[in-house]
Amino acid sequence: MLTHLTLINFALADHLTIDISSGFNVLTGETGAGKSLLLDALSACLGERTDSQQIRYGADKADITAVFSYIKDSPEQVWLTHKELEDGSGELHLRRVIFSTGRSKAWINGRPTSLAELKELGQILVQLYSQHSQQQLLGQHYPKQWLDRSSGLLDTVQDVKSHYQAWQKAIRQYDDALHAQTTHQQRVQLLELQLEEIEPITAYHYPDIEQAFDRYSHHEAIMQDCNYSLDVLDDSEQNIAQQLASILKRIDTHAGRSDELAAINTALLNAQNEISEAASQLRQFIDHQSFDPERMAELNTQLEIFHRLARKHRVAPEDLKQQYETWQDELTQLNLLEDPETLALHVKQAEREFLTRAEKLDQMRQAAAPQLAKELTHQVKSLALPEAQFEFVFMPFEQPHAEGLSQVQLHFTANKGIPAQPLAKVASGGELSRIALVMQVMNAERTDADLIVFDEIDVGISGGTAEIVGRLLAKLGQHVQVLCITHQAQVAAQSDQHLLVQKQQTDPASSTIFELDEDQRIQELARMTGGIEINNITLEHAKQLRTLKYQQK
Structure with missing residues (x-):
C-alpha cells in the first residue's frame, strides 16, 4: 500500500x-x-x-x-x-x-x-x-470485459484469444501456400542451383584463406625481417640479450641499496624473460616457414572463386556462407509449402481447438452472468434506484471472434414493469454515474492492486x-x-x-x-x-x- x-x-x-x-x-x-x-x-x-x-x-x-x-x-x-x-x-x-x-x-x-x-x-x-469512468459503460466491449474480470475469467479469455490467433495464422499460411504454388517451383529450382554452386566453398573459412595467401605473397619480406630481428635480439655479437644481461649485472649490484633500483631490477628481469621468450618463438617461426608455390596457387584459385561468386550474388566474400544458410532455410520453407493439404488439416485442427475453448468460455460467461447481474441489481437498488433490474444478454457473432462466440450486452431498467433494454439507450446521466460507481467498486474488490483511487x-x-x-x-x-x-x-x-x-x-x-x-x-x-x-x-x-x-x- x-x-x-x-x-x-x-x-x-x-x-x-x-x-x-x-x-x-x-x-x-x-x-x-x-x-x-x-x-x-x-x-x-x-x-x-x-x-x-x-x-x-x-x-x-x-x-x-x-x-x-x-x-x-x-x-x-x-x-x-x-x-x-x-x-x-x-x-x-x-x-x-x-x-x-x-x-x-x-x-x-x-x-x-x-x-x-x-x-x-x-x-x-x-x-x-x-x-469520467461512467463513459466506459457505453462502450461496446465494456460489459463483456467487466463480466470477465468480475468472474475471474481473464486467463480463459486470453487463452481463447491465443488460439484464435493461432487459427488465423494457420489460415494465412494455407492461403500463402495456395498462392505460392504457381511460382514457388521456379524459385525452388533457382535456390537449388545457387546452393549447388556455393556448396563447395562452404567447407572453407574465407578470412583464413585470405590471411594464408597474404602470408605467401609476402614470404620473402617476412623471412628477411624475422631473420634481422632474431639477429639483433640474440645472434649478433652486440645483441640486445647480451646488452640487457650486462645492464642487469650492474643494476643488481646496487638493488639492495634502493627500493627504486630493486623495482627497476625486477622490471629488467621481466623484460629479459620476455625478450628471451620472443627470440625463442621467433626462431621456431623461422624454422617452420617454407614457401609452397603449389599451395599458393591453390589459395589463389580459392580466392578467385570466392570473389567471382561474391560479385555474382552481390554480397561480400566473407558473407557467402551466411547467404548459403539463408537460401537453405528458404528452400526448406518452400518444400514445406509443397503440400497445401497438410496445411489445410492444420487449419482444421487449429479451428477445432479454438472453438472448443471459445464454447467453454461462452458457457462460463453464461453461467456467471445471472449471479453477477443479481449482485449488481442488489447494490444499485440502494442508490435511490429501488426498481433497478439488470441482465446480461448474449448474441452470437455472425463469425467466430477473438473475444469468443457471443457479443455481451448489459440491459437495464429503472422502472417496474418495463423490460430491460441496452444500458446505453435507456440510462440517464445520473443513473449511469451510480451504476458506474457500483461496477467500479465491485471490480475493485477483485483487483490485485494495493491501492484503489477514486477521483x-x-x-x-x-x-x-x-x-x-x-x-x-x-x-x-x-x-x-x-x-x-x-x-x-x-x-x-x-x-x-x-x-x-x-x-x-x-x-x-x-x-x-x-x-x-x-x-x-x-x-x-x-x-x-x-x-x-x-x-x-x-x-x-x-x-x-x-x-x-x-x-x-
Whole structure:
C-alpha cells in the first residue's frame, strides 16, 4: 500500500510530506485548493506523462517520491524480484524528477529506470477510477470485459484469444501456400542451383584463406625481417640479450641499496624473460616457414572463386556462407509449402481447438452472468434506484471472434414493469454515474492492486445516496487501501483518514495537505455541508455523520 508521498517544488507544493494510512482515505478541500495535487504527483511516480508546467513557479525542477509497502509473494514483489530490484526491506521507493527543459528521470529503489518500466509497475500497484469512468459503460466491449474480470475469467479469455490467433495464422499460411504454388517451383529450382554452386566453398573459412595467401605473397619480406630481428635480439655479437644481461649485472649490484633500483631490477628481469621468450618463438617461426608455390596457387584459385561468386550474388566474400544458410532455410520453407493439404488439416485442427475453448468460455460467461447481474441489481437498488433490474444478454457473432462466440450486452431498467433494454439507450446521466460507481467498486474488490483511487466519482449524487456510497467505499477499505477525492460530506464522514488540502497565499501561492483530527474533521464536514457559514446546526449534522460511521462498525 502507499505509505508516504513527498512533493518538492511540484505545482503548488513547496516541500510537502504526506503519510497515508491503510483503509479508506479521503481528500477534501475548497475548489481550487489543489485537490488534484496529490493524484498528479502519484501519477508522475507511476510513469504517467508530465511536463514543465508542473514545476513550481521559480524552481528549475520538481522532485516526487512515493513509498509503498508490500508483503511477501505479492505481485509487486514478484515483479521486483524478476527485475532484480527487490532489496528485502518490504518497501518500494519510486522517484520522479521533472526538469524545466521538459525531460524527466525516474528511479525504482534507487536504480535508474525507464518510464515504460515505471508504468508497468504502476499498473500493478494502483488502480484509478475517475469521474469520467461512467463513459466506459457505453462502450461496446465494456460489459463483456467487466463480466470477465468480475468472474475471474481473464486467463480463459486470453487463452481463447491465443488460439484464435493461432487459427488465423494457420489460415494465412494455407492461403500463402495456395498462392505460392504457381511460382514457388521456379524459385525452388533457382535456390537449388545457387546452393549447388556455393556448396563447395562452404567447407572453407574465407578470412583464413585470405590471411594464408597474404602470408605467401609476402614470404620473402617476412623471412628477411624475422631473420634481422632474431639477429639483433640474440645472434649478433652486440645483441640486445647480451646488452640487457650486462645492464642487469650492474643494476643488481646496487638493488639492495634502493627500493627504486630493486623495482627497476625486477622490471629488467621481466623484460629479459620476455625478450628471451620472443627470440625463442621467433626462431621456431623461422624454422617452420617454407614457401609452397603449389599451395599458393591453390589459395589463389580459392580466392578467385570466392570473389567471382561474391560479385555474382552481390554480397561480400566473407558473407557467402551466411547467404548459403539463408537460401537453405528458404528452400526448406518452400518444400514445406509443397503440400497445401497438410496445411489445410492444420487449419482444421487449429479451428477445432479454438472453438472448443471459445464454447467453454461462452458457457462460463453464461453461467456467471445471472449471479453477477443479481449482485449488481442488489447494490444499485440502494442508490435511490429501488426498481433497478439488470441482465446480461448474449448474441452470437455472425463469425467466430477473438473475444469468443457471443457479443455481451448489459440491459437495464429503472422502472417496474418495463423490460430491460441496452444500458446505453435507456440510462440517464445520473443513473449511469451510480451504476458506474457500483461496477467500479465491485471490480475493485477483485483487483490485485494495493491501492484503489477514486477521483470525484461521486459527482451527481447527494444525501442518502452519497451516504450509501461512503459505506460502499468504507467496506472496500477493509480489503484494500482506498484513496478518494470527494465533495460529499456523507462520503468523507465514512473514512478512516481525512486529508485536507488548503491553499496558502504565500508568494508564490502554495498548497498544503495535512491529516485532520476528530475535531477538525467535524469542522471540515460542516463546511462541506453548510458552506462558508458554520453554525451549531451544521456542526451537529457533521457530528451525526461521524456517529453513523461508528454505528456502521
